[in-house]
Amino acid sequence: MRLDILTIFPGWFEGPLSTSLLGKAGVAGTLDTRVHDLRAWATDRHRTVDDAPYGGGAGMVMRADVWVNAAEAVWNDLPPEATAGRDQPPEGARFVAGGQRPRTLLLTPRGTPLTQGFAAELAAEDRLVLCCGRYEGIDERAHELVATDEVSIGDYVLFGGEVAAAVVIEAVTRHLPGVMGNAASPADESFTSGLLEYPQFTRPAQVRGRGIPPVLTSGDHGAVDRWRHEQAVELTRARRPDLLA
Ligand code: SAH
Numbered sequence: 001m002r003l004d005i006l007t008i009f010p011g012w013f014e015g016p017l018s019t020s021l022l023g024k025a026g027v028a029g030t031l032d033t034r035v036h037d038l039r040a041w042a043t044d045r046h047r048t049v050d051d052a053p054y055g056g057g058a059g060m061v062m063r064a065d066v067w068v069n070a071a072e073a074v075w076n077d078l079p080p081e082a083t084a085g086r087d088q089p090p091e092g093a094r095f096v097a098g099g100q101r102p103r104t105l106l107l108t109p110r111g112t113p114l115t116q117g118f119a120a121e122l123a124a125e126d127r128l129v130l131c132c133g134r135y136e137g138i139d140e141r142a143h144e145l146v147a148t149d150e151v152s153i154g155d156y157v158l159f160g161g162e163v164a165a166a167v168v169i170e171a172v173t174r175h176l177p178g179v180m181g182n183a184a185s186p187a188d189e190s191f192t193s194g195l196l197e198y199p200q201f202t203r204p205a206q207v208r209g210r211g212i213p214p215v216l217t218s219g220d221h222g223a224v225d226r227w228r229h230e231q232a233v234e235l236t237r238a239r240r241p242d243l244l245a
Pocket of ligand 1 (some may be wrong): 106108133134135137152
């Protein structure tokens with residue numbers, strides 16, 4: 001899967017994208033990730049990408065023209081110079097703002113909540129573009145012209161879309177073939193089955209006087225499966241009854 005990330009903090013992604021399974025997916029070629037500095041599409045000496053809100057109020061808003069031009073360059077694999085400072089798409093561009101475009105996710109608290117099911121759906125795409133907002137957010141016209149989807153990672157407000165984009169990338173990458181190895185599959189994890197996962201135990205058998213449920217060492221796989229299912233249902237009923245409904 002190809003991932004393009006648009007952000008004013010490209011350095012932020014160095015750790016998350018190179019660590020553990022995400023790093024391996026990159027090395028293995030499962031993920032082809034490209035991080036783009038939004039400021040490359042600014043046109044002034046100070047590389048400004050924001051301005052004061054029309055109508056007044058606190059904070060700054062990211063400029064729609066910068067976002068539209070950045071997206072058109074990234075979608076069409078063009079260098080920043082090809083689109084920066086323009087008010088129309090580049091000649092002969094395949095993907096254009098407001099028209100046909102790759103799946104482009106704009107991270108925002110008012111977006112569609114990210115779920116395991118939504119992540120699995122996104123994992124079927126060949127290509128995703130992730131747009132990370134900052135400040136008070138992005139000019140509404142860029143929401144309309146750039147995003148195919150608005151995505152939220154939960155009902156709270158972050159400083160920026162970078163953390164949210166990393167969350168989306170991890171949730172999606174777990175669904176890509178080969179990433180989890182044979183041993184683990186997203187099929188029996190929390191939410192996929194509509195339930196939270198059952199409790200897990202490993203050695204040692206005793207920790208501070210606490211043992212493990214005897215069924216797990218009984219050797220009876222049927223009994224283990226039944227116990228795990230009961231536990232999953234019980235946990236879900238206690239903590240997330242909304243998932244059972
Ligand atoms: N004023 C906005 C919040 C801006 S937060 C509002 O009230 O809705 C700055 C940026 O952080 C946003 O543009 C968005 O990209 C990102 N962000 C913050 N919270 C987020 C969340 N829950 N999910 C996804 N992105 C989020």
